[in-house]
Amino acid sequence: MSGSSARFRNLGSILKNPQTAFWVAPGLFLLMFFILISMSGENDSLSAGGNILVHLVKNGSVLVLLSLGVALVLAAGGVDISAAGVATLSGVVFAITSQSLDSVAYGIGLGVFLSIAFGVFSGSILAILVRYFKAPALIASWALGAMWLIVSVVLANKSFSLPFVDNIERNTSSVGLGFKVPWDFFHFHGLGFWSVVIFIFVVTLLLYFSNLPRRAAAVGANKDSATYAGIKVGSITVYCYIFSAIFASIAGLSSALVNGSALTTSLAGHELTAIAAAILGGTAMTGGYFRPAPVVFAALFWGEVTLLAINLQLFTNSEFQSQLANGIYASTFILVLMLLGRNMSADVNTVHSERKTEG
Amino acid sequence: MKRRIRNAIASMLVGTIVVVGISCSNNNVEKDNVLLLLKTLDNPFFESIKKGAFENWPKDSMSPQIVVRAGSKESDVSTQRQVLESFLNQYTQEGDGSRLKGVILTPSASNNELTGYIKRLNDHQVPVILVDTQIAKTALDSAGAHYDVFIGSSNEQGGRLAADLIVKYAPEGGNILLLNGVDGHESAIARRKGFKDRLDELSSNYQIELTERTANWRKDEARKTVEGLLTLGHKIDAIFAANDEMALGAYEAVRTTPGAGNREKPIIIGFDAIDAAVQAVKEGSLTATIAQNPYGMGEAAVESLSKIWKGEAVIKDQIISVKAVEKE
Numbered sequence: 001m002s003g004s005s006a007r008f009r010n011l012g013s014i015l016k017n018p019q020t021a022f023w024v025a026p027g028l029f030l031l032m033f034f035i036l037i038s039m040s041g042e043n044d045s046l047s048a049g050g051n052i053l054v055h056l057v058k059n060g061s062v063l064v065l066l067s068l069g070v071a072l073v074l075a076a077g078g079v080d081i082s083a084a085g086v087a088t089l090s091g092v093v094f095a096i097t098s099q100s101l102d103s104v105a106y107g108i109g110l111g112v113f114l115s116i117a118f119g120v121f122s123g124s125i126l127a128i129l130v131r132y133f134k135a136p137a138l139i140a141s142w143a144l145g146a147m148w149l150i151v152s153v154v155l156a157n158k159s160f161s162l163p164f165v166d167n168i169e170r171n172t173s174s175v176g177l178g179f180k181v182p183w184d185f186f187h188f189h190g191l192g193f194w195s196v197v198i199f200i201f202v203v204t205l206l207l208y209f210s211n212l213p214r215r216a217a218a219v220g221a222n223k224d225s226a227t228y229a230g231i232k233v234g235s236i237t238v239y240c241y242i243f244s245a246i247f248a249s250i251a252g253l254s255s256a257l258v259n260g261s262a263l264t265t266s267l268a269g270h271e272l273t274a275i276a277a278a279i280l281g282g283t284a285m286t287g288g289y290f291r292p293a294p295v296v297f298a299a300l301f302w303g304e305v306t307l308l309a310i311n312l313q314l315f316t317n318s319e320f321q322s323q324l325a326n327g328i329y330a331s332t333f334i335l336v337l338m339l340l341g342r343n344m345s346a347d348v349n350t351v352h353s354e355r356k357t358e359g
Numbered sequence: 360m361k362r363r364i365r366n367a368i369a370s371m372l373v374g375t376i377v378v379v380g381i382s383c384s385n386n387n388v389e390k391d392n393v394l395l396l397l398k399t400l401d402n403p404f405f406e407s408i409k410k411g412a413f414e415n416w417p418k419d420s421m422s423p424q425i426v427v428r429a430g431s432k433e434s435d436v437s438t439q440r441q442v443l444e445s446f447l448n449q450y451t452q453e454g455d456g457s458r459l460k461g462v463i464l465t466p467s468a469s470n471n472e473l474t475g476y477i478k479r480l481n482d483h484q485v486p487v488i489l490v491d492t493q494i495a496k497t498a499l500d501s502a503g504a505h506y507d508v509f510i511g512s513s514n515e516q517g518g519r520l521a522a523d524l525i526v527k528y529a530p531e532g533g534n535i536l537l538l539n540g541v542d543g544h545e546s547a548i549a550r551r552k553g554f555k556d557r558l559d560e561l562s563s564n565y566q567i568e569l570t571e572r573t574a575n576w577r578k579d580e581a582r583k584t585v586e587g588l589l590t591l592g593h594k595i596d597a598i599f600a601a602n603d604e605m606a607l608g609a610y611e612a613v614r615t616t617p618g619a620g621n622r623e624k625p626i627i628i629g630f631d632a633i634d635a636a637v638q639a640v641k642e643g644s645l646t647a648t649i650a651q652n653p654y655g656m657g658e659a660a661v662e663s664l665s666k667i668w669k670g671e672a673v674i675k676d677q678i679i680s681v682k683a684v685e686k687e
Contacts, residue, residue, distance in 0.1 A: 041592025049593070051617045055590040059583060172580075173401040173604075183614050259579055260611055265401055265431060266579040310572070310587030 123245030220287020412659025518553025
């Protein structure tokens with residue numbers, strides 16, 4: 001318990017010091033949130049804020065989960081770009097299973113179990129490849145992710161026969177769910193909204209108070225020092241990859257529920273956005289620093305940027321223009337915060353300044 | 360010992376890939392081939408074109424075999440370029456003896472992205488059948504390329520029909536959202552033009568405020584876009600989506616965005632009449648969709664190719680009329 005109380009005190013110190021990387025992403029999130037409320041056509045700000053939160057939770061939960069997993073691996077000095085492939089295949093497995101049993105409840109339960117089990121399986125394969133076979137993490141994770149995407153498309157193809165399963169709704173772009181998601185599932189009073197919020201809150205707290213992220217950061221900062229300090233570098237690396245894949249598989253479930261079906265290509269490319277959100281949330285690209293809460297806010301900030309781009313009249317007539325617009329809006333807000341004196345990345349100075357504050 | 364096991368596994372993997380690759384390529388090179396190159400199989404519309412081509416393909420052993428390739432999404436022109444390059448290198452040669460007997464293509468781009476490859480196909484006397492989407496005449500002329508047959512719907516007529524349907528179901532006018540396809544696609548341009556031109560013609564008696572967005576033909580993007588607009592309080596009375604995938608995504612957004620229960624459901628018109636959209640029209644989720652007959656396009660492409668092989672006359676531009684599918 002002394003470790004936890006120390007971390008409570010440390011958290012208080014970090015929160016008091018606005019110069020740390022901790023405050024960048026929450027600052028961006030809040031700034032953009034108030035701007036979106038002011039743009040809303042709703043007369044009541046509270047209700048406008050509620051609608052925006054619902055939209056962010058519903059559409060941002062996938063990126064939040066992917067970012068948390070990717071950030072944990074980055075902190076340990078690795079990289080994982082298989083997250084989108086894991087999420088896609090997990091969603092497809094969930095959708096197929098939900099359709100294939102007579103009981104919807106059993107179908108959903110089995111689907112959740114298989115999806116998470118698949119996450120553990122995929123994370124383990126990647127961990128073994130990287131840790132024991134010394135495969136370059138970037139290449140190994142890219143290949144694994146691509147493989148899972150191909151498997152997703154094969155499973156979604158109607159002409160591919162699935163054992164024990166007949167006549168389920170699928171085509172190469174999507175696999176339908178075995179149940180219709182209620183229209184208010186992700187509303188403010190809906191089970192889906194609060195399930196996602198509570199899950200992300202609990203995961204963030206667990207990540208903050210558990211030893212894994214700190215040990216991962218120690219490994220990422222300096223493997224040799226971590227070994228001498230008694231940290232099992234190999235085990236920590238394996239756990240990070242497994243947790244990243246578990247988060248990705250849960251993100252796939254979330255995406256399937258939000259879209260009403262598991263889509264086979266919509267998540268491709270999201271792994272890079274997840275890495276960007278992790279970096280914006282203060283995670284060090286070279287390893288050694290990770291705080292879960294700013295990563296969550298950074299991912300939600302990206303959702304806000306997308307919402308802003310949809311509603312502004314400018315640059316929405318083509319995919320290229322939309323991507324350009326997102327980049328311009330995000331860069332503008334980040335520049336504003338830089339001018340206000342915020343540290344943008346968890347470099348050595350930032351970590352040291354945070355440690356001074358914690359001391 | 361560990362190193363030996365690792366080396367053995369690596370060798371087996373490489374060997375398997377080489378054997379599979381050789382066996383696949385050997386099967387194709389010795390036979391005559393026709394390439395059916397689609398934008399994507401990610402959309403039931405193109406699946407129907409493929410089905411129409413396959414089910415009407417000549418079954419005799421002397422006919423070429425049909426090989427299907429597709430991009431990952433409708434705007435994936437780079438995959439189409441790579442496939443055409445690969446087939447040109449593998450199956451064509453100077454003089455007689457080319458194994459590529461035809462290309463049926465739904466172009467992912469309508470300007471000069473693919474005209475160079477079409478010119479090379481022309482140089483090797485490979486018939487080129489364009490389906491669904493045209494390539495701009497200026498682009499073809501500047502590359503010195505030509506197509507043998509184009510089979511498609513009048514997308515502009517479909518856009519005009521969609522505007523008439525919106526006026527029919529929302530006679531009071533109001534806020535209309537136009538969801539476009541990929542910028543630069545001929546079908547997206549034509550549907551948008553037809554829709555906007557018809558609304559302009561009716562503007563003296565019909566008051567509207569038109570908002571345009573692109574969702575790149577994708578259901579999830581359409582859902583996010585419409586949801587984003589509704590979240591910040593935009594009022595939408597009618598939606599015309601340039602394809603059914605986007606229309607279904609728009610419906611999902613309308614159904615699930617907060618405030619849905621208090622809001623009057625907008626009119627939603629789609630385009631393509633895929634099975635899911637026709638079912639949605641019957642259920643009342645969508646108001647109507649515009650039917651094109653993609654199966655018929657695939658069938659007509661095969662018939663045209665057969666006529667070209669036999670030296671018979673063939674109509675160069677075959678335009679198929681569109682019609683509205685509404686709830687009876």
